Amino acid sequence: MSRFSHLSRRQFLRVLGGSVPAATVGAMAGLPALVSGCERSVVASPSPAEDRHPLRLAPEIEPQNLTLTAAPGTADVGGGVEAPVWKLNESLPSPLLRVRQGDRFRVTMRNDLPQDLILHWHGLAPPDDMDGHPRFAVPPGGSYAYDFSVEDRPGTYWYHSHTHMHTGEQTYRGIGGLLLVDGDEEEGLGLPGGEREIPIILQDRRLGGDGTPVYTPFGPDRMAGYMGPEPFGNGIRRPYLEVDSGLYRLRVLNGSNARIFRLARSDGRPLILIGNDGGLLEEAQTVASVEMGPAERVDILLNLDGAEPGEVVMIRSVSFSLQGGMGFMGGANLQGQPLDLLELRVRERAPESPSLPTRLSTVGGPDPGQAVRERSFRFDSRMMNHFINGRSFQMDRVDVEVPFGDTELWHFVNASGLPHPVHLHATHFRVVSRRGGRNRVMAWEEGLKDTVLLLPFETVTVAVRFTAHRGLYLLHCHNLEHEDMGMMANVLVV
Numbered sequence: 001m002s003r004f005s006h007l008s009r010r011q012f013l014r015v016l017g018g019s020v021p022a023a024t025v026g027a028m029a030g031l032p033a034l035v036s037g038c039e040r041s042v043v044a045s046p047s048p049a050e051d052r053h054p055l056r057l058a059p060e061i062e063p064q065n066l067t068l069t070a071a072p073g074t075a076d077v078g079g080g081v082e083a084p085v086w087k088l089n090e091s092l093p094s095p096l097l098r099v100r101q102g103d104r105f106r107v108t109m110r111n112d113l114p115q116d117l118i119l120h121w122h123g124l125a126p127p128d129d130m131d132g133h134p135r136f137a138v139p140p141g142g143s144y145a146y147d148f149s150v151e152d153r154p155g156t157y158w159y160h161s162h163t164h165m166h167t168g169e170q171t172y173r174g175i176g177g178l179l180l181v182d183g184d185e186e187e188g189l190g191l192p193g194g195e196r197e198i199p200i201i202l203q204d205r206r207l208g209g210d211g212t213p214v215y216t217p218f219g220p221d222r223m224a225g226y227m228g229p230e231p232f233g234n235g236i237r238r239p240y241l242e243v244d245s246g247l248y249r250l251r252v253l254n255g256s257n258a259r260i261f262r263l264a265r266s267d268g269r270p271l272i273l274i275g276n277d278g279g280l281l282e283e284a285q286t287v288a289s290v291e292m293g294p295a296e297r298v299d300i301l302l303n304l305d306g307a308e309p310g311e312v313v314m315i316r317s318v319s320f321s322l323q324g325g326m327g328f329m330g331g332a333n334l335q336g337q338p339l340d341l342l343e344l345r346v347r348e349r350a351p352e353s354p355s356l357p358t359r360l361s362t363v364g365g366p367d368p369g370q371a372v373r374e375r376s377f378r379f380d381s382r383m384m385n386h387f388i389n390g391r392s393f394q395m396d397r398v399d400v401e402v403p404f405g406d407t408e409l410w411h412f413v414n415a416s417g418l419p420h421p422v423h424l425h426a427t428h429f430r431v432v433s434r435r436g437g438r439n440r441v442m443a444w445e446e447g448l449k450d451t452v453l454l455l456p457f458e459t460v461t462v463a464v465r466f467t468a469h470r471g472l473y474l475l476h477c478h479n480l481e482h483e484d485m486g487m488m489a490n491v492l493v494v
């Protein structure tokens with residue numbers, strides 16, 4: 001599928017938007033008819049209200065002269081169930097780090113876990129010794145000092161463990177949080193803030209007999225990755241949140257190890273997509289649903305204008321099937337199954353939401369027309385092993401050397417029947433095309449991305465350019481079990 005047909009999709013959406021008088025997001029949001037007929041979500045009955053628990057919001061901290069201590073502990077994961085978890089600064093979810101573009105990021109990580117640890121600032125482009133490459137993992141009792149300037153676009157980033165062969169376990173147990181970068185451009189738009197901004201980490205969990213999350217990857221989990229049937233939000237099982245009518249900004253991270261979510265509203269109204277991994281899109285887009293692989297983020301406006309007190313709107317993952325995908329036993333069967341993720345309970349009527357500009361930002365980034373080189377990366381899963389270009393990760397082997405500043409086209413080839421969310425460190429890329437499978441660039445893949453989902457047998461081409469720093473970085477699958485089993489490559493920017 002070419003760039004051309006990708007553009008026609010955008011024009012199509014713009015034509016739809018153009019039919020709206022005043023062409024404002026507020027107005028667009030009030031017109032669910034925009035998406036009627038396309039991908040209408042399956043509406044199932046929500047979980048019983050008594051089995052839902054109040055969403056917890058992470059404490060917000062500025063990453064300036066901050067110490068983050070990782071240690072085992074316990075946390076209420078909903079309904080008073082106290083679970084053994086690993087926490088940063090005694091918090092589950094990990095603290096939300098909030099920084100302004102251009103500010104200094106000074107954090108000392110202290111490791112009081114019983115195993116090695118290093119943290120990665122996912123989506124940021126710091127110098128390579130600040131990026132959390134696993135070669136910098138520190139032993140129990142050790143610490144690591146991070147100090148760099150945040151030059152990245154405002155947006156929804158996150159951070160998590162990046163310890164080789166332990167990333168899946170450590171992230172699952174709780175070592176990971178959101179990292180929001182603020183900036184002037186965003187603030188001028190009048191997007192919902194304060195109580196109307198909801199940062200949320202969505203995850204799936206498998207529970208043990210005592211109702212607490214367990215991480216026990218066996219046989220089939222080594223192929224499909226570790227999945228569970230229980231939805232968690234910000235560390236709380238089956239969360240709900242009390243809201244008023246009007247407009248909300250939902251900043252969503254798929255923090256699952258392996259699970260893909262296809263987000264939609266239970267009332268069939270559209271999601272208004274304003275941003276993704278690399279910050280704001282150029283223009284808002286209305287979509288019926290959004291697919292998110294592990295580590296992907298979306299910035300969504302949720303219009304609850306006209307919602308009545310007592311009304312309930314569920315944010316759910318609707319069912320989907322992986323065409324051409326492998327069938328597996330156990331947890332793997334969960335991929336594509338519906339999950340009710342976050343229940344919104346309307347408390348009071350509030351004034352109608354304000355109109356927002358349709359044009360949000362100028363994105364920039366690498367231009368595929370300027371590419372001087374092409375490379376292919378083949379993601380393959382065979383015999384309980386996961387490879388990039390036939391090789392398994394080695395800490396001290398450089399797999400690819402990329403000249404600083406050059407624009408290149410990278411073809412990510414999924415040669416397997418499993419999904420692979422592919423993540424590149426130290427820069428953002430533009431998704432140029434997708435061949436096979438869905439065969440097109442999705443609305444939420446516009447703008448800049450650091451992670452792109454490859455469904456079975458898809459090939460995704462991206463335009464890549466490193467402009468921040470030279471040094472040793474990583475390209476890997478963000479299915480954390482795949483990553484831990486070596487689906488990772490060292491990328492040296494020279």
Ligand SMILES: [Cu+2]
Nearest residue numbers: 420477479482
């Ligand atoms: Cu993978």
